[in-house]
Amino acid sequence: MLRLGNTVNAARILGFGSTQPEQVVTNDDLSKIMDTSDQWIRERVGIVERRFAAKDESAEDMAVVAGSNALADAGLEPSDVDTVILANCTSMVPIPNYAAPVADRIGIKGAAAFDLNAACAGFCYALGVAADLVRGGSSGRVLVIGAEKLTDVVDPVDRANAIIFADGAGAAVVGPSDEPGIGPVVWGSAGDLVDLIYMRDEKYIFQEGQSVFRWATTQIAPIALRALDAAGLQPSDVDVLVPHQANLRIVEAIAKRLRKAGAREDMVVADDIVHSGNTSSASIPMAIDHMRAAGRIRSGDVTLIVGFGAGLSYAGQVVICP
Structure with a gap:
């Protein structure tokens, strides 16, 4: 055995x-x-x-x-x-x-x-x-x-x-x-849409901006809600929302949809994009680190994170801030 x-x-x-x-x-x-x-x-x-x-x-x-x-x-x-x-x-x-x-x-x-x-x-x-x-x-x-x-x-x-x-x-x-601090990951991909973000001439990253915007503003909030459900939580339990910092308008659209689903008005929303730009896989942990330093996230806060990008890949989970 x-x-x-x-x-x-x-x-x-x-x-x-x-x-x-x-x-x-x-x-x-x-x-x-x-x-x-x-x-x-x-x-x-x-x-x-x-x-x-x-x-x-x-x-x-x-x-x-x-x-x-x-x-x-x-x-x-x-x-x-x-x-x-x-x-x-x-x-x-x-x-x-x-x-x-x-x-x-x-x-x-x-x-x-x-x-x-x-x-x-x-x-x-x-x-x-x-x-x-x-x-x-x-x-x-x-x-x-x-x-x-x-x-x-x-x-x-x-x-x-x-x-x-x-x-x-x-x-x-x-x-x-001893206690769960990272919820189940909810992830997936939309492989039929890979042509929306690709390497042009195998050299430069290129994205179909409007199409990516429409996809992200309609499809990512439901993924975030699924991550909450997988963790046994409600939108009202979320203290901090940290989406991938792709575009401030996308971040705000995701937050708006979550609030319509029951998230609190005082839910803190990451906006590191303003001063850091889009740093792809670095954006979520970097945003959290900056927000902790600024006192916008406290130890124990229920934090909902969701990443999305080329692939079109997406993933989200709930974490408890250390």
Whole structure:
């Protein structure tokens, strides 16, 4: 008879961390190199500024910093972690993966380490996998990182896309818990719509903006409600909503639909997109880390997260803020 691993009843998030490049790029800065304006960008996507990495600063570099910050927030040493999952969709080479060298640079030796590509839903996918690994006994503690250098794959003069995307990394540490701190992941994909977001000329990311907007504003709120139902909660139980920071208008549309379904008017809604831009798989953990630092999220808050993007992949779950 086979022996199972050291299974546990539940998993939770132990800490968050993030990092952004130093270079701040405003809408006015972009208007100097393309046909756009501060007003045009604010009205369409709600972004005021974003961060661009230096040429010699990689997604791997940012992942190391974000991951190290998450470990420090959790009060853990690298040796306390045995698995690293790195969500990323902007790697310039398929081999080697980012996770293994990131783990080694952080000081997590001999770790199970792998990349996961679910585009902007990547962090939620990786968090779901991490929670199941911990509950199933395959991992003790898992470092989950979302890290992207989108400026490597964006046409710098494409005003439909260059105004949106930015660089950064966010991370969370997942470990065992006596009480559930991460709800079941609700996930899926719309593979018939993959042509809405793709790599143009196998070089630059491109999306059919209006079609993606319509899909996200109609299909993502129901996914969020399904995640609540899977966790045995009602919309009125949600303290904080953190959707993928794709576009402020999409974020506001999701929040509006949840409030119509019963969410409270005082539900805090992440708006990190305004000053960070769209950082794909990094956006959710980075937004949470920024909101915690600003006092907008408190320990114990019921937080509903939902990611969505190319694939068209989506995933959401309820987490309790550490």
